[in-house]
Amino acid sequence: MTExxxxxxxxxxxxxxxxxxxxxxxxxxxxxxxxxxxxxxxLLLFAAWSAFDAxxxxxxxxFAPPLGIAFYIDRLALLFALAVPLATLALxxxxxxxxxxxxxxxxxxxxxxxxxxxxxxxxxxxNLYVFYELAAVASYGLIVGNxxxxxxxxxxxxxxxxxxxxVVGLIGIALIYFKTGxxxxxxxxxxxxxxxxxxxxxxxxxxxxxFGVKAEIFPVNGWVPEVYSAAGKRVAALLAxxxxxxxxxxxxxxxxxxxxxxxxxxxxxxxxIFGVAVGELAAWQARDxxxxxxxxxxxxxxxxxxxxxxxxxxxxxxGVTVAMHHLVVKSALFLLADRWxxxxxxxxxxASTSHLGAALFVLFSLxxxxxxxxxxxxxxxxxxGGLAASASPLQLLAMGVILTGTVIExxxxxxxxxxxxxxxxxxxxVPRQRRGNLLSASLFALVLLAAAVxxxxxxxxxxxxxxxxxxxxxxxxxxxxxxxxGR
Amino acid sequence: MRDxxxxxxxxxxxxxxxxxxxxxxFGHPPMLVGQxxxxxxxxxxxxxxxxxxxxxxxxxxxxxxxxxxxxAAATAGGLVLGGVKSRGRAKAAPxxxxxxxAGADVLFPxxxxxxxxxVIHGHLTxxxxxxxxxxxxxxxxxxxxxxxxESLSHTxxxxxxxxxxxxxxxxxxxxxxxxxxxxxxxxxxxxxGELVSSGSLPLLYLAVGLKVGAELASLLMRLAQxxxxxx
Amino acid sequence: MSAxxxxxxxxxxxxxxxxGIAGIVLSRHLFRMVLALAIAxxxxxxxxxxxxxxxxxxxxxxxxxxxxxxxxDPVPQAMVxxxxxxxxxxxxxxxxxxxxIRQRYGTLDMQEARQRMQDELDNDAGVTPPRSQERPAxxxxxxxxxxxxDAGGRxx
Numbered sequence: 010m011t012e013x014x015x016x017x018x019x020x021x022x023x024x025x026x027x028x029x030x031x032x033x034x035x036x037x038x039x040x041x042x043x044x045x046x047x048x049x050x051x052l053l054l055f056a057a058w059s060a061f062d063a064x065x066x067x068x069x070x071x072f073a074p075p076l077g078i079a080f081y082i083d084r085l086a087l088l089f090a091l092a093v094p095l096a097t098l099a100l101x102x103x104x105x106x107x108x109x110x111x112x113x114x115x116x117x118x119x120x121x122x123x124x125x126x127x128x129x130x131x132x133x134x135x136n137l138y139v140f141y142e143l144a145a146v147a148s149y150g151l152i153v154g155n156x157x158x159x160x161x162x163x164x165x166x167x168x169x170x171x172x173x174x175x176v177v178g179l180i181g182i183a184l185i186y187f188k189t190g191x192x193x194x195x196x197x198x199x200x201x202x203x204x205x206x207x208x209x210x211x212x213x214x215x216x217x218x219x220f221g222v223k224a225e226i227f228p229v230n231g232w233v234p235e236v237y238s239a240a241g242k243r244v245a246a247l248l249a250x251x252x253x254x255x256x257x258x259x260x261x262x263x264x265x266x267x268x269x270x271x272x273x274x275x276x277x278x279x280x281x282i283f284g285v286a287v288g289e290l291a292a293w294q295a296r297d298x299x300x301x302x303x304x305x306x307x308x309x310x311x312x313x314x315x316x317x318x319x320x321x322x323x324x325x326x327x328g329v330t331v332a333m334h335h336l337v338v339k340s341a342l343f344l345l346a347d348r349w350x351x352x353x354x355x356x357x358x359x360a361s362t363s364h365l366g367a368a369l370f371v372l373f374s375l376x377x378x379x380x381x382x383x384x385x386x387x388x389x390x391x392x393x394g395g396l397a398a399s400a401s402p403l404q405l406l407a408m409g410v411i412l413t414g415t416v417i418e419x420x421x422x423x424x425x426x427x428x429x430x431x432x433x434x435x436x437x438x439v440p441r442q443r444r445g446n447l448l449s450a451s452l453f454a455l456v457l458l459a460a461a462v463x464x465x466x467x468x469x470x471x472x473x474x475x476x477x478x479x480x481x482x483x484x485x486x487x488x489x490x491x492x493x494x495g496r
Numbered sequence: 497m498r499d500x501x502x503x504x505x506x507x508x509x510x511x512x513x514x515x516x517x518x519x520x521x522f523g524h525p526p527m528l529v530g531q532x533x534x535x536x537x538x539x540x541x542x543x544x545x546x547x548x549x550x551x552x553x554x555x556x557x558x559x560x561x562x563x564x565x566x567x568a569a570a571t572a573g574g575l576v577l578g579g580v581k582s583r584g585r586a587k588a589a590p591x592x593x594x595x596x597x598a599g600a601d602v603l604f605p606x607x608x609x610x611x612x613x614x615v616i617h618g619h620l621t622x623x624x625x626x627x628x629x630x631x632x633x634x635x636x637x638x639x640x641x642x643x644x645x646e647s648l649s650h651t652x653x654x655x656x657x658x659x660x661x662x663x664x665x666x667x668x669x670x671x672x673x674x675x676x677x678x679x680x681x682x683x684x685x686x687x688x689g690e691l692v693s694s695g696s697l698p699l700l701y702l703a704v705g706l707k708v709g710a711e712l713a714s715l716l717m718r719l720a721q722x723x724x725x726x727x
Numbered sequence: 728m729s730a731x732x733x734x735x736x737x738x739x740x741x742x743x744x745x746x747g748i749a750g751i752v753l754s755r756h757l758f759r760m761v762l763a764l765a766i767a768x769x770x771x772x773x774x775x776x777x778x779x780x781x782x783x784x785x786x787x788x789x790x791x792x793x794x795x796x797x798x799x800d801p802v803p804q805a806m807v808x809x810x811x812x813x814x815x816x817x818x819x820x821x822x823x824x825x826x827x828i829r830q831r832y833g834t835l836d837m838q839e840a841r842q843r844m845q846d847e848l849d850n851d852a853g854v855t856p857p858r859s860q861e862r863p864a865x866x867x868x869x870x871x872x873x874x875x876x877d878a879g880g881r882x883x
Contacts, residue, residue, distance in 0.1 A: 012680045018665060021564050025661035028654045070556050071680040077554045113575045120568050135806055139561035142813050145567050149820055150572025158831040162844040165757065165824040172764050172817055173751050177770040179810060180744060186803060187778045190526030211516045238848050336852040352854040454518050502753055509745045517741060522733055523782045530800030538789055546787035550805040561810045569816030576823040626812055643833060688789065705874065713817050722826060
């Protein structure tokens with residue numbers, strides 16, 4: 010039962026061991042050890058998913074929960090934890106560059122994967138903070154990557170904003186510890202009336218700033234366009250697609266368990282509305298593809314926050330759907346933007362050099378816009394339906410903003426598609442896509458199409474998952490009644 | 497105008513933080529978890545230093561995460577500052593004067609002993625792997641200041657880092673073979689207050705100390721040896 | 728008297744946080760931002776340690792002499808150990824980045840470095856930067872400098 014911890018531990022072990030394998034001179038070992046460990050984690054998590062019947066807790070170190078750190082395993086955690094090794098395998102760093110640099114980037118990717126798995130599974134506030142910091146430091150290194158000059162400045166700016174957020178988040182954790190004396194999410198959940206006063210809400214706002222930097226939430230997302238333009242596009246896909254979703258999951262867990270109040274939901278709703286508005290408008294203004302995708306991801310993450318701000322099961326269902334959809338689509342779009350990172354006007358006729366790439370771009374754009382059979386339609390439908398149901402003025406505003414945002418999205422995505430399928434400009438030929446990127450993007454497309462076909466079973470699965478996730482009493486009982494030795 | 501904006505910002509921030517933290521129960525914390533740990537830590541973990549019991553026992557996974565963060569920072573530092581490793585400036589920098597060289601030679605063994613003492617006695621007195629590791633890093637950095645051309649090999653440092661980090665995780669994984677959870681303390685708890693007590697905690701702290709020492713020494717060396725060439 | 732000492736700790740922690748946060752937000756010099764980050768992290772760590780403080784309590788170490796005397800909370804101390812090490816790692820990485828930015832762009836000013844980064848990214852992407860519309864085009868005749876002396880304020 011406790012094997013799920015290996016999903017966090019094995020990538021860390023791999024990261025430590027990777028520099029050693031380079032020194033032994035066995036070249037193929039160094040190249041293979043990372044993907045092998047990630048594949049092992051994926052198989053492990055898949056086995057845990059199949060054998061799952063009820064949520065359970067793993068008490069790390071054998072120390073029972075409020076004293077020790079506990080991992081809480083339910084379907085929501087397993088879903089996000091399973092996405093981590095799979096997406097990391099699809100986005101594994103390319104072999105370009107000096108030998109040492111490749112090894113270091115692989116170590117950092119493994120550390121990022123381990124940290125993100127920890128974020129999905131952990132049930133302790135400070136442990137979440139530590140894993141979040143690990144993911145952040147690994148991201149700083151990955152952004153630097155092969156070391157082109159803009160990447161240094163972008164990484165520094167991201168580091169400053171993220172460190173500022175972490176300081177604020179740490180003050181928030183100190184506030185919570187001052188008031189309640191515990192850090193375990195289940196224990197805090199039982200004490201959540203103590204945190205319902207303005208001090209507690211301030212602590213929640215600080216936690217949102219702290220964990221929200223990676224989630225590209227409104228006040229602290231200034232780093233996004235520079236970083237996604239300057240870093241390698243595989244790294245951008247990892248950060249925009251995968252890491253941001255895990256950061257959102259942390260905020261949502263804290264919201265559902267410890268601060269399930271209207272004021273906190275409204276805070277997320279307002280920040281989400283700002284995100285959608287700023288993101289979509291700026292994406293329309295962008296003139297090269299990576300920057301456009303970066304602003305677009307801010308917009309989509311705004312939609313995710315609006316979705317999770319809906320009360321009850323509907324919020325979690327809508328949020329998980331939008332988040333998973335965005336994970337698949339945005340990662341693949343960034344992969345396609347790897348070779349297409351010039352100005353949009355320079356992409357004229359790209360479809361004739363790479364038919365598959367253009368077709369995939371069209372597929373993902375249509376899903377992002379929300380065309381009916383594709384999963385993007387369901388995600389937007391769930392969010393708009395949930396907003397229309399409660400009909401408070403703020404939520405109607407959110408509905409309007411999201412609908413306008415969709416129209417603007419259509420404008421800038423179609424602009425790119427028209428450019429792709431226009432007659433080729435023989436003076437400056439568009440570079441071909443790399444085969445590795447096309448392969449990974451095709452895998453994402455297959456997942457998207459499978460989701461489009463299997464709508465009904467997916468719907469039931471997500472509904473069951475959401476029911477469990479909002480059941481805070483169940484969470485408290487599962488975690489706080491664990492016998493001492495790890496089950 | 498800019499100064500006015502700065503003052504307003506500072507004033508607003510002070511007001512905000514003071515208002516938020518003003519009514520906190522300073523000096524009388526609720527101590528839910530802390531109280532419970534103080535009551536059971538000695539029999540359960542066997543360490544007299546309760547902070548070590550928390551760091552390596554109750555919150556051992558946080559320590560593993562912390563080690564990984566330091567490793568990530570050192571690796572990223574290697575990515576940023578590594579690459580063209582020219583020894584040109586190191587050779588150009590002359591050996592330091594007699595006082596620094598003699599002082600470094602005298603201090604090096606003393607710092608080593610102090611560092612190892614702090615590391616090994618982490619479960620008995622204030623101290624532990626991180627604190628001792630920083631002292632060890634300083635011990636290895638001092639000769640570099642005195643004799644810039646005789647630096648430690650980055651390869652050996654990274655090998656030590658990797659082996660010791662893997663050893664920490666291995667100590668945690670061993671418990672899993674018996675069906676217990678990850679990072680369950682191993683071995684017998686021994687007598688409270690002895691050097692050899694509290695199971696595998698001193699070994700874990702030894703691993704932490706060596707890893708932190710190697711990583712910080714390597715980071716400091718990279719910062720010192722960076723010769724300013726625009727690479 | 729002890730209440731006053733406690734207040735001093737508290738005010739100190741909050742002041743450090745405020746100085747640090749203000750420094751990061753308002754500063755333009757890269758190195759000063761790193762220093763402000765160090766100060767802010769020190770303030771946050773101090774605040775976190777203070778959350779375990781109890782009046783007239785001793786360190787949480789079992790020594791033979793005391794039995795039953797109140798001890799401070801060990802958990803915030805363990806948290807701060809972790810937080811300090813995280814801070815050290817981040818600051819070291821920030822310094823390495825500052826060194827490289829200085830080498831590549833020759834400047835330690837945040838605005839200038841960002842502008843150079845933007846220009847380089849735009850050049851690589853082939854996007855014409857929006858600034859160029861503000862500069863006079865090369866072919867337009869520049870008025871004779873006799874009466875019109877523009878005090879070089881173009882470069883912001």
